[in-house]
Amino acid sequence: MHRVSASREGVNGPTRTIVLNRTQGEDASAELRASEVRFTRFFNSTPMAIAGVDASGRILRTNAPFLQLFSSVVDRDAVDRRVRFETIVHERDRPAFAAAFEKARQRQANIEPIDSVLPGNEERHIRFYVNAVADSAGGEGAEESAIVYAVETTEQKALEGQMAQSQKMQAVGQLAGGIAHDFNNVLTAIIMASDLLLTNHRPSDPSFPDIMNIKQNANRAASLVRQLLAFSRKQTLRPEVLNLTDVLADLRMLLARLVGNDIKLKIDHGRDLWPVKVDIGQFEQVVVNLAVNARDAMPSGGDLTVRTRNVTTEECKSFAYRELTPADYVLVDVEDTGSGIAPDVLKKIFEPFFTTKEVGKGTGLGLSMVYGIIKQTGGFIFCDSEIGKGTVFRIFLPRHIAEVKKQAEPGAAGR
Numbered sequence: 001m002h003r004v005s006a007s008r009e010g011v012n013g014p015t016r017t018i019v020l021n022r023t024q025g026e027d028a029s030a031e032l033r034a035s036e037v038r039f040t041r042f043f044n045s046t047p048m049a050i051a052g053v054d055a056s057g058r059i060l061r062t063n064a065p066f067l068q069l070f071s072s073v074v075d076r077d078a079v080d081r082r083v084r085f086e087t088i089v090h091e092r093d094r095p096a097f098a099a100a101f102e103k104a105r106q107r108q109a110n111i112e113p114i115d116s117v118l119p120g121n122e123e124r125h126i127r128f129y130v131n132a133v134a135d136s137a138g139g140e141g142a143e144e145s146a147i148v149y150a151v152e153t154t155e156q157k158a159l160e161g162q163m164a165q166s167q168k169m170q171a172v173g174q175l176a177g178g179i180a181h182d183f184n185n186v187l188t189a190i191i192m193a194s195d196l197l198l199t200n201h202r203p204s205d206p207s208f209p210d211i212m213n214i215k216q217n218a219n220r221a222a223s224l225v226r227q228l229l230a231f232s233r234k235q236t237l238r239p240e241v242l243n244l245t246d247v248l249a250d251l252r253m254l255l256a257r258l259v260g261n262d263i264k265l266k267i268d269h270g271r272d273l274w275p276v277k278v279d280i281g282q283f284e285q286v287v288v289n290l291a292v293n294a295r296d297a298m299p300s301g302g303d304l305t306v307r308t309r310n311v312t313t314e315e316c317k318s319f320a321y322r323e324l325t326p327a328d329y330v331l332v333d334v335e336d337t338g339s340g341i342a343p344d345v346l347k348k349i350f351e352p353f354f355t356t357k358e359v360g361k362g363t364g365l366g367l368s369m370v371y372g373i374i375k376q377t378g379g380f381i382f383c384d385s386e387i388g389k390g391t392v393f394r395i396f397l398p399r400h401i402a403e404v405k406k407q408a409e410p411g412a413a414g415r
């Protein structure tokens with residue numbers, strides 16, 4: 001018998017092999033031993049967590065990966081005490097397991113896999129396969145009624161979610177972009193016609209204010225449409241190579257006026273900031289929008305901090321953002337000490353027309369526009385927030401590396 005001892009966390013410890021001489025012949029015993037060693041190796045060196053369960057739902061034995069995966073809810077001692085399998089599954093799914101074990105008892109094949117989560121940590125997803133033990137011919141395996149295989153699917157779940165989210169944003173973007181484009185043409189015609197009317201009417205004319213009103217409203221509609229176009233990444237950007245230190249320094253006055261006196265504005269410039277290639281007007285729009293949101297989140301004052309710094313390719317890993325592809329970036333943080341955003345709201349903030357503000361206060365296009373501009377620039381935007389503490393928006397803009405004109409370097413000459 002070959003047994004891999006595992007610590008409480010399921011980390012493999014020293015292995016121990018005991019030879020049990022159960023057969024008469026010497027040769028048979030050696031063969032048996034070899035086969036047991038082979039089996040144990042299979043059993044413990046698999047990414048699958050495996051547990052044998054008896055007819056009353058108690059765990060009989062597990063492999064090392066099982067203890068590792070469920071280290072927060074079960075340990076070797078518990079297995080030795082034969083805890084019930086249901087104690088290690090999430091309450092929500094206990095009936096499903098009971099049903100699956102019942103099916104296993106009846107030796108049913110093809111029992112549906114069960115998708116569940118770790119009891120103490122709903123962020124970790126696990127898929128369980130319950131299999132009936134078909135041959136209870138006797139021996140050690142006789143009491144086993146079912147074998148449960150489990151694999152962690154957290155990564156897939158996250159990818160699925162990410163995929164669905166990006167598809168949604170793309171679909172909405174396409175729709176919004178299509179409408180905005182046509183709408184823009186209509187508005188241009190209205191504005192042109194009202195301009196024409198305005199030139200043909202004196203200001204003293206009774207219809208003059210009405211025409212003026214038409215034009216002003218058409219202009220407001222046009223600015224909404226522009227935000228939609230920005231979200232759908234369909235606007236023409238005029239990117240130039242810039243140093244954000246200068247851009248933000250120039251923007252300071254405007255931001256300070258925007259947030260008012262109750263909010264303390266701090267701009268924290270990173271050293272030797274790499275250049276980026278962005279449309280300056282659009283970048284300013286991004287910062288202004290984030291600042292306005294921050295102001296709205298701090299009705300009784302607070303701190304608004306804009307911080308820049310370089311982030312190297314290696315450093316990208318230290319951020320828990322899956323989508324962030326490792327590269328050199330200039331990071332712009334816009335941080336407030338406001339109300340914060342609840343997790344279920346956080347998922348939707350970049351969607352067009354999503355707003356928690358009263359009717360007439362917000363259109364829900366601010367962050368959509370921000371998102372579109374950053375994406376179109378080849379960057380990333382993430383938001384971390386904690387209710388009651390505040391919010392930070394992180395913008396990663398790709399470092400611009402000037403194309404070096406191929407010139408013979410002095411040292412390379414004469415080769």
Ligand SMILES: Nc1ncnc2c1ncn2[C@@H]1O[C@H](COP(=O)(O)OP(=O)(O)OP(=O)(O)O)[C@@H](O)[C@H]1O
Pocket residue numbers: 289293294297336338339340341345349350354355356357361362363364365366367368391
């Ligand atoms: N800094 C922040 N703190 C708290 N909540 C925020 C913050 N920024 C955005 N939000 C939330 O995200 C929602 C969407 O923001 P977004 O800028 O897209 O729209 P809006 O500000 O409501 O309207 P608009 O910007 O079009 O006037 C807001 O309604 C608010 O609930």
Ligand SMILES: [Mg+2]
Pocket residue numbers: 289292293362365366367
């Ligand atoms: Mg806004």
